[in-house]
Amino acid sequence: MYDTIIIGAGMSGLAAGIRLAHFDRRVCILERHTTIGGLNSFYRLNGRDYDVGLHAVTNYMPKGTRRGPLAKLLRQLRFRWEDFSLAPQIGSTIAFPGVQLQLGNGLELLESEIDKHFPSQKDNFQQLLTQIADYDELEQQPFEASARQVVSSTISDPLLVEMLLCPLMWYGNARESDMDFGQFCIMFRSIFMEGFSRPFAGVRLILKNLVRRFRELGGELKLSRGVDRIVHDKKHVNGVVLDNGEQLPGKHILSSAGWFETLRMCGDVVSSSTRGPGKLSFTESIAILDKQPRQLGHDRTIVFFNDSDKFRWEQPKTMCDLRTGVICSPNNYWYEDVSGKQQQLSEGVIRITALANFDAWQNLPEEQYRLEKLRWHERTVTSAVRFMPDFRRHIIDTDMFTPKTIHRFTWHDNGAVYGAPNKHLDGTTPWKNLYVCGTDQGYVGIIGSILSGISIANRYCLQTT
Amino acid sequence: MTLAEIREEIIDILHDIAPDEDLSELKDDVDFREQLELDSMDFLDIVMELRKRHRVQIPEEDYGELASMHRTVTYLEPLLKDVARVS
Numbered sequence: 001m002y003d004t005i006i007i008g009a010g011m012s013g014l015a016a017g018i019r020l021a022h023f024d025r026r027v028c029i030l031e032r033h034t035t036i037g038g039l040n041s042f043y044r045l046n047g048r049d050y051d052v053g054l055h056a057v058t059n060y061m062p063k064g065t066r067r068g069p070l071a072k073l074l075r076q077l078r079f080r081w082e083d084f085s086l087a088p089q090i091g092s093t094i095a096f097p098g099v100q101l102q103l104g105n106g107l108e109l110l111e112s113e114i115d116k117h118f119p120s121q122k123d124n125f126q127q128l129l130t131q132i133a134d135y136d137e138l139e140q141q142p143f144e145a146s147a148r149q150v151v152s153s154t155i156s157d158p159l160l161v162e163m164l165l166c167p168l169m170w171y172g173n174a175r176e177s178d179m180d181f182g183q184f185c186i187m188f189r190s191i192f193m194e195g196f197s198r199p200f201a202g203v204r205l206i207l208k209n210l211v212r213r214f215r216e217l218g219g220e221l222k223l224s225r226g227v228d229r230i231v232h233d234k235k236h237v238n239g240v241v242l243d244n245g246e247q248l249p250g251k252h253i254l255s256s257a258g259w260f261e262t263l264r265m266c267g268d269v270v271s272s273s274t275r276g277p278g279k280l281s282f283t284e285s286i287a288i289l290d291k292q293p294r295q296l297g298h299d300r301t302i303v304f305f306n307d308s309d310k311f312r313w314e315q316p317k318t319m320c321d322l323r324t325g326v327i328c329s330p331n332n333y334w335y336e337d338v339s340g341k342q343q344q345l346s347e348g349v350i351r352i353t354a355l356a357n358f359d360a361w362q363n364l365p366e367e368q369y370r371l372e373k374l375r376w377h378e379r380t381v382t383s384a385v386r387f388m389p390d391f392r393r394h395i396i397d398t399d400m401f402t403p404k405t406i407h408r409f410t411w412h413d414n415g416a417v418y419g420a421p422n423k424h425l426d427g428t429t430p431w432k433n434l435y436v437c438g439t440d441q442g443y444v445g446i447i448g449s450i451l452s453g454i455s456i457a458n459r460y461c462l463q464t465t
Numbered sequence: 466m467t468l469a470e471i472r473e474e475i476i477d478i479l480h481d482i483a484p485d486e487d488l489s490e491l492k493d494d495v496d497f498r499e500q501l502e503l504d505s506m507d508f509l510d511i512v513m514e515l516r517k518r519h520r521v522q523i524p525e526e527d528y529g530e531l532a533s534m535h536r537t538v539t540y541l542e543p544l545l546k547d548v549a550r551v552s
């Protein structure tokens with residue numbers, strides 16, 4: 001009998017597992033995929049290492065900082081700062097027609113950029129900062145208030161409102177068009193006030209440290225073991241039945257598979273059909289270059305672009321929406337080796353994310369799916385070079401993944417990257433000892449999902465004995 | 466455990482929770498919250514580590530007794546006096 005069965009070996013499941021195993025709980029993580037990582041896994045293709053998701057680890061704070069989500073999760077998981085080896089970004093840009101705002105780690109640069117490009121909004125921006133500082137996740141302030149309304153009532157230039165929303169929606173908004181103000185505050189802090197970073201070795205460094213720690217503590221990890229059903233009576237769950245028919249009993253179940261996905265495993269069709277799953281999915285077009293991006297005049301870490309004054313965050317009607325996108329160059333971080341010498345990834349890489357329509361991609365016959373991938377890769381790159389130096393002559397290899405790939409890695413309905421729009425912040429479900437963590441609990445991104453796993457495990461699986 | 470051993474044990478736990486901290490300069494009469502910026506999640510971890518290592522149960526209403534090193538050691542002394550330090 002396990003104390004806790006965890007569904008999913010993504011960031012949140014692994015983090016929850018470490019907490020429980022550290023305090024001597026008998027814990028087992030079940031993962032349907034052949035590998036760990038979920039949305040943020042890694043793979044090898046044509047002799048190269050790729051990350052599935054990672055653009056940037058948010059919430060960057062330099063070594064020695066005691067406050068903030070990064071410091072908190074390192075302490076909770078008993079990691080040293082070096083275990084994540086985060087290199088800070090060089091600098092990022094929000095690019096709209098005719099105006100660009102530069103971002104660095106910490107608020108300073110953004111504040112001066114706003115003073116420069118939106119002088120009339122200087123005081124309003126300070127007022128927005130106060131509102132965000134006053135917003136307390138734990139107080140009863142409504143998490144689901146409209147961010148567009150709150151921000152527009154403070155910032156009176158609509159263009160600046162759109163420019164502020166664009167990166168925050170891209171990196172963490174499951175809802176179409178608008179954003180929950182609670183989520184806005186979390187993302188504002190993690191992107192504008194803290195910032196971006198990346199380990200030189202990519203996401204595999206973080207994942208390998210998580211899984212090694214989990215195993216050292218005696219946790220069990222079973223790969224290629226999907227959960228087909230959750231066994232329950234009216235009020236409690238008792239265990240799981242795997243895809244292969246095997247049964248495992250457990251006292252608690254913690255699921256990172258998503259809200260609707262989890263309720264469906266309980267055979268609950270009624271509550272799982274209300275207030276539907278998310279619709280926002282992505283394509284990611286990757287280009288390997290024969291030069292470093294900086295040699296081509298591109299030193300930006302991330303560029304959030306939008307080609308009109310109005311930022312639209314909606315499921316595209318066609319395969320992809322190329323009006324907005326995110327360009328990331330993993331080369332553009334300040335990497336240092338152990339002796340403090342600068343180092344650089346061996347090849348240039350550009351990754352471009354676009355909004356995509358799950359059904360359109362999912363329903364294509366195999367041959368056409370391959371063709372559409374090539375076609376949309378080219379279109380996406382063509383759209384991106386409006387906002388950065390043209391790198392097309394330097395491409396030596398490409399890869400692309402689509403909503404279909406995201407679905408295959410996570411089993412999220414619609415390949416929804418940030419899950420369902422309505423979050424379940426307290427993690428509880430209609431069953432007393434079944435909890436959700438990760439994406440649909442509400443904290444998204446790498447740091448967010450790790451914290452989600454930690455806090456739900458603490459609250460329900462550790463403190464109850 | 467003697468008072469000195471209890472202090473060592475708490476240092477050990479703090480080192481486990483915050484491996485990047487230099488604890489050699491820790492002041493016994495200043496609150497952990499102030500010196501190390503520990504939050505409620507960290508205090509809970511100290512409580513759970515004590516339970517894991519020495520089977521001492523600390524009721525929730527006593528968590529405030531763990532505010533500083535001095536208060537923690539004083540509070541734990543009667544609970545740990547018959548326990549031998551393992552490592």
Ligand SMILES: Cc1cc2nc3c(=O)[nH]c(=O)nc-3n(C[C@H](O)[C@H](O)[C@H](O)COP(=O)(O)OP(=O)(O)OC[C@H]3O[C@@H](n4cnc5c(N)ncnc54)[C@H](O)[C@@H]3O)c2cc1C
Nearest residue numbers: 008010011012032038039053055056226227438439445446
């Ligand atoms: C293209 C892209 C780029 C991204 N870039 C970034 C970035 O730069 N920075 C950042 O911070 N975040 C980024 N993210 C977001 C980040 O990856 C996710 O928020 C985070 O990984 C979510 O972790 P999770 O544990 O909540 O869920 P998941 O990673 O979805 O983990 C859930 C796991 O459960 C497993 N599972 C599902 N159903 C079952 C079942 N029935 N039985 C067993 N196992 C099951 C899945 O296989 C999966 O491994 C990106 C995401 C994408 C798609």
